[in-house]
Amino acid sequence: MLLLFLSLTKSSNVIFYTLRKPPQNRLRPIPIGTSKELQVGQKVFAIGNPFGLDQTLTNGIISALGREIESVTRRPIQGVIQTDAAINPGNSGGPLLDSAGRLIGVNTAIYSPSGASAGIGFAIPVDTVNRFIPELIRFGKVVRPGLGVLLAEDQMTKELGLSGVLVVDVPPGSAAAKAGIQPTRREPNGRVRLGDLIVAIDGKKTESVNELYLILEQYKVGDTVSVAVQRAGKKQQLRAALEALG
DSSP states (O other): OOOOEEEEEEETTEEEEEEEOOOGGGOOOOOBOOSTTOOTTOEEEEEEOGGGOOSEEEEEEEEEEEEEEEOTTSOEEEEEEEEOSOOOTTOTTOEEEETTSOEEEEEEEEOOSSSSOOSOEEEEEHHHHHHHHHHHHHHSSOOEEEOOOEEOOHHHHHHTTOOSEEEEEOOTTSHHHHHTOOOOEEOTTSOEEOOOEEEEETTEEOOSHHHHHHHHTTSOTTOEEEEEEEETTEEEEEEEEOEEEO
């Protein structure tokens, strides 16, 4: 984050504001800690901008470790820190610090039926952040590996009496299309023909969409994986080179 100083000058009753970079000796980075050795009950501090009130500091403890939350794109985020430090809209992206002032996480979300802090906040562990920062610097975004398919909701798959991850659509040119994965489609007679049911990746069972995503997180873009699918009641093994997802 680039910090800027405001310098004020006055001429003919007109006030001018000039943005300039602060001197380097005024910039003090937060020391980076680690999240792998955190303990439940440990004291933490959250800094943020809740409801537009900037430079707000709240404190609490680590309530739990290893939580899993779902991102807005439905991808699971594992290993999340749960804290009771008051976190509200506007805190997202702010640091979560330990008692020594070291960065141990980045405040991300809250669980709140009312929309305000209910004492259940979540922060991405700093060790996770450190894994993705190089990609953000290089590409401007986190590059995630995937098959490039549209998948059915788990509830829909269960209602069909199926076990696995049902493929709904396969965009042309995607990793899935190149691997020969088949989408769900409507036949000329009007009947719906279900697509492939992904049941495993490299021998690891995929019984839900989340499980599929979690397995793929262990790979890099360009890696080739074995995709086990159920097609018309028969199991097939396909090979897919993972692509970068937007």
